[in-house]
Amino acid sequence: MSADLQLFNTADRKVSTFKPLTPGKVGIYLCGATVQAPPHIGHIRSGVNFDILRRWLIASEYDVTFIRNVTDIDDKILHKAVHEEMPWWAVAMKYERAFCDAYAALNVLPPTYEPLATGHISQMIELMELLISRGHAYAPGNGDVYLDVRSLSSYLTLSNQKLDDLQPAEDADLTHKKDPRDFALWKAAKPGDPSWPTPWGAGRPGWHLECSAMAHAYLGEAFDIHGGGLDLIFPHHENEIAQSQSAGWQFANIWMHNAWVTTSGEKMSKSLGNSLQVQELLKKVRGIELRWYLGSAHYRSMLEFSFEALEESSVNFRRIEGFLIRAAEILGSEIGKTISPEFKAAMNDDLAVPTALANISELVKTGNSAITANDKKELAAAASDVRGALAILGCDPFDPVFATSGNDKKELLDGLVSLALEQRTSARERKDFAASDLIRDSLTKLGITIEDTANGTRWTAN
RNA sequence: GGUCGGAUGGCCGAGAGGCGAGGCUCAGGACUGCAAAUCCUGCUACACGGGUUCAAAUCCCGUUCCGACCUCCA
Structure with a gap:
């Protein structure tokens, strides 16, 4: 067990000691939501997992710049706009607010900066100009701009695939693409769709381009950690790498991906209905309990959702919470926040939250025994270790974020x-x-x- | 076809060659007028078949089953 933080890097599939590019500072870019539907717990698990990483880095005395973008223009948003008979921007804003509410309810810290795709069109145009000038992108004249994947010196290094092994896309449009696997940086405007003017015609951004442009705008040519869900590895993150490295940028040093919340062994999908939306689950358990549940599994492990498991997790949390409340009553003062050596070791081991949870349980047991023995010194020590650990996990019951709304009765x-x-x-x-x-x-x-x-x-x- | 994951006790969920993770449930005990809360004890598991090793849930080979990605999904 090292005293330094060890992190798993998807790029080499190994756990290594974390070394920031600039001592004492960490830059993180997390792919946020495409705001086209209310958030379900899978979306928010990603937010919780990376929030725990962020809190741990801050506790480890790093100055953390945390970027989480909002994709506020894309095909699904446009389809939704037609369906809901609203302007596309109203759809985007509506669901962006739903995500914000969900993050807040689960005590996910607001990002340092939260850029919108549509606010960075000029950076995207600059990036496309750079890519075209370097011979890695082309505008065939129909208003689209594509990345020329055959021009890349390397591609698909994250997902470890070979270009020729990819199944050709069913809808590959070869009338303009040099290769069916070339992907769109920019999409020509269709009648009625929102568009922005560019040197190659009016259109709207492709999904991948925006993240490269925004990561560069806020974190520079090289930064420490790029995160997102497992399903973003291909194509999204591969294409971000292709764009950014073709532009001559070093880009992300470490790639981290959280696993899914699954139901019946399968990845969540919208066909499961609304029951797993954050707002629905918050009718059954408190935000702090939902967060405890989502954060309790290791971030790289699938979390098999069930209402029974959620309830069980809540019971477990209430026991720990009850201990802290009793401790505060007995000690008659605010509980401190300290980090036990065991908790630190677990978190430094690629954020081994389940191991850290075992330590918290031991501490609670020690603390409860101290109550029985009327040993206030040991009680105070155990309680502050427990509270310090819960604070890192974003589940400090004394955090004002979770305070029940003012009860005048x-x-x-x-x-x-x-x-x-x-x-x-x-x-x-x-x-x-x-x-x-x-x-x-x-x-x-x-x-x-x-x-x-x-x-x-x-x-x-x- | 290519790439990547998974299978652990009644349930959830860690571990990645050797000391029974932890939680939930259940049973028993201590405490209590009875409870509640708490503590103690018990429930000895690693998909299957081979192999390596003094020692395998963990490494190797094979098999079965489940899942993910393969051009706009967290």
Whole structure:
């Protein structure tokens, strides 16, 4: 186990020690959403996974610049606009907001910068001019601009494929392409579609071009980490590499890809309906619990979704949360945030969150035993290690982000429950257990859980 | 056809040659007036067939099954 961060790089499929290009700084580009539908938990898992990476880098004292783009123009958005009878930009903005809400509900930190594709057309045109001048792209005259894959010295290095092994696209248009595998940097405008003027005609950007242009605009010719979902390796990331390296840029140093959330062993698809949309699941569990679930599996492992597993994960989280709340009550002060050596070692090992979770469980056990033994020193140490770990995972229950919205009836509730508990306590003192149990049962029915502890009775509302 | 992953106990989910990860569930115990919470104990698993090794869930060969990508999917 190294003291330094080890990360798996898709490019060589090996785990190696992370070395930033500039000491103390890290630049990350994460492929964000194409805003054409509400986010499901697969989309948001990617956000959570890379948010944990980001928080860990920050905790490791790196100055992190985190870019996550928004693809706000593409075929599906245009189709959706027709279907929903809205302007394309209204569709994009509507779903962009849905993604923002989902990220916020799960405590995914806002990116340092969050560029929109449509805000970077001039950078894309400059990149195309550069690629054409270097002999790697061509404009056949129909308004499209293509990348000439046969001109590349290397291609498909991430997915380890051979150009000639690719199945030819069914709809390959050979009237303008030099090779069926050449891909569009720019698409000529069709009647009625939005378009931007270029030296080769009006049109709109291809998907791959925008990421190369935006990564370059915010992170420069070379940066540390490029992330995204596993399914982006080909073609999206291969094509980003092709564009950027053909432009003479070094581009990303490390490629990281998160695995999917699956259902019944299969990758999520829209055919599964709306039940796995973030907003739907937030009706069943709290944001902090959904995040705990999505973050709990290793980022490179498939996460097989089930409502049972989600519930189980929530039960696990509530136990840890309950410990921290009890610890804060007993210590009478705010819990600190520290990083245990075991947690650090696990996170440095390619973000081994499941191993880190095992450490958190051990710490909770130690802390609970310290409560029983009335050892406040050990309790404080365990609690701050637990809170520090949860904060890295974005699941600190004391984080104001997760604060339940202001309840102006809180004092009233507190007073009423206290009143009932006083009655119960006096009943117990005179050994009238029938009366005391009646009070407890009544409170239980109202959703209030009673615990008799060494320090008196405590209650929690669920 | 090419490329890449996966199969671990009742369930979820780590590990990647040797010390029973952890969680959830369940059973028993301690504590409690009874509970709740907590702690302790128990439930000894690695798809199949070969092989390498003192030692294999882990390495090698083969097989079965499941999945992903192959031109706009996180």
